[in-house]
Amino acid sequence: MSALAVRVRDLTKRFGDVIALGGVDLDIPTGQVHGLVGPNGAGKTTLLGLLLGLSRPTSGTLEVLGNGVGATVPDGVAGFVDAPGLYPSLTARQNLTALARLRSGRTAPDVDALLDRVGLLDVAADPTRGFSLGMRQRLGLAAALLGDPRLLVVDEPANGLDPAGKHQVHRILTDLAADGATVILSSHRMDDLAALCDEVTLLAEGRVVFTGPIHKLVTESGELDYRLVTADPVAAHRLAAGTPSLRVVARHGHPVDDRAIVVRGPEPAVDDLVRRLVADGVAIRELGPVVPPLEAAFLALTGSGGAA
Ligand SMILES: Nc1ncnc2c1ncn2[C@@H]1O[C@H](COP(=O)(O)OP(=O)(O)OP(=O)(O)O)[C@@H](O)[C@H]1O
Ligand SMILES: [Mg+2]
Known part of the structure; x- marks a missing residue:
């Protein structure tokens, strides 16, 4: 058989x-x-x-x-x-x-x-x-x-x-x-x-x-959007913007809420940002994908639009 x-x-x-x-x-x-x-x-x-x-x-x-x-x-x-x-x-x-x-x-x-x-x-x-x-x-x-x-x-x-x-x-x-x-x-x-x-x-x-x-x-779908809430959104925005392979797609105060920023990039770049935040003493309160990774992969690969 x-x-x-x-x-x-x-x-x-x-x-x-x-x-x-x-x-x-x-x-x-x-x-x-x-x-x-x-x-x-x-x-x-x-x-x-x-x-x-x-x-x-x-x-x-x-x-x-x-x-x-x-x-x-x-x-x-x-x-x-x-x-x-x-x-x-x-x-x-x-x-x-x-x-x-x-x-x-x-x-x-x-x-x-x-x-x-x-x-x-x-x-x-x-x-x-x-x-x-x-x-x-x-x-x-x-x-x-x-x-x-x-x-x-x-x-x-x-x-x-x-x-x-x-x-x-x-x-x-x-x-x-x-x-x-x-x-x-x-x-x-x-x-x-x-x-x-x-x-x-x-x-x-x-x-x-x-x-x-x-x-x-x-992993094949590549980049994800991550929502990041810190004690200092302005500093977080500055550090994220300076992290290679990472983009800030929603600014401090807009459009998610006034404490969060949304960054887009591959996981290692997000890890890099976390190290920068810690090194600068910026307390991280929340960090996670905006859309669950499986759904984001679905949206990216089927061309249905969405986060990634
Ligand atoms: N008997 C049929 N006659 C005409 N078109 C059909 C027929 N069966 C399916 N189609 C068309 O073929 C395409 C695929 O349909 P199908 O039902 O296989 O999709 P699906 O992935 O099962 O969707 P869903 O998630 O809505 O169940 C659609 O464009 C549908 O309109
Ligand atoms: Mg069906």
């Missing part, structure tokens, strides 16, 4: 004039939790749908679990994009049981174990018609887990989940990867992805602008 769970080469997907994916290359190793992130319309759902065989590429190649994705999805691949499809008049248990029979002839006890795993055992006998978004997401995940997938592909699986539910879903995903399966998910939450994923791929306008470990995302 291939060491790659997903191998994508020069993948293009058009919808009429819209280029949803424009020449995507991507390798995802087996056993990873891999996050897809990017602005609205970047192509995340399109890519996940292609991996699940829900639509066909315009051009390019797509292999999952060592097999080309064609008219049928290779065995061992499961998941959902957008909202998971459910029968509204059936209960949660009936929905899963029906799916289990369709797919693999599994019996009810497995279904209850799965419902328990996603935290829905208490509402197993309720029709899914009345389910909240979070409950639907959980049931969709349970449905995807029915066949013990080797590759799980899920679009915003934590969307609509309360904090406990999100934790539960994250746990399920990391457990799957620990058992050797590969998980690919999309999310808009950089902090969630940082906590969950081995690697992330950042898409913007149908192209891969970054793929790799999330900590590299921050």
Whole structure:
């Protein structure tokens, strides 16, 4: 078996004039939790749908679990994009049981174990018609887990989940990867992805602008804006302006507040400024990035504007 769970080469997907994916290359190793992130319309759902065989590429190649994705999805691949499809008049248990029979002839006890795993055992006998978004997401995940997938592909699986539910879903995903399966998910939450994923791929306008470990995302984006509050803003401004590779982007008194200045530069330059402040006896009260580094990296690399 291939060491790659997903191998994508020069993948293009058009919808009429819209280029949803424009020449995507991507390798995802087996056993990873891999996050897809990017602005609205970047192509995340399109890519996940292609991996699940829900639509066909315009051009390019797509292999999952060592097999080309064609008219049928290779065995061992499961998941959902957008909202998971459910029968509204059936209960949660009936929905899963029906799916289990369709797919693999599994019996009810497995279904209850799965419902328990996603935290829905208490509402197993309720029709899914009345389910909240979070409950639907959980049931969709349970449905995807029915066949013990080797590759799980899920679009915003934590969307609509309360904090406990999100934790539960994250746990399920990391457990799957620990058992050797590969998980690919999309999310808009950089902090969630940082906590969950081995690697992330950042898409913007149908192209891969970054793929790799999330900590590299921050270092690759380079400069950040830092807000600095000292006991002497005038001195701080003078020292910051004299520090190589550092720029003062907001002056004392404007626009953040009257004690703060904002400096822009790479981390070592900020370290340099701290040493200068200390040497001059200027007390530092607060120093930190204006925008959390992951979000700043996202904004910088997707060209969405912002601090960095
Ligand atoms: N079935 C479709 N018909 C026409 N255009 C589509 C279709 N599906 C997606 N698109 C277009 O393709 C582009 C990528 O959409 P996609 O849904 O993959 O983005 P996304 O990254 O999942 O966005 P979001 O963060 O909003 O979920 C968008 O411009 C979208 O309008
Ligand atoms: Mg989407």
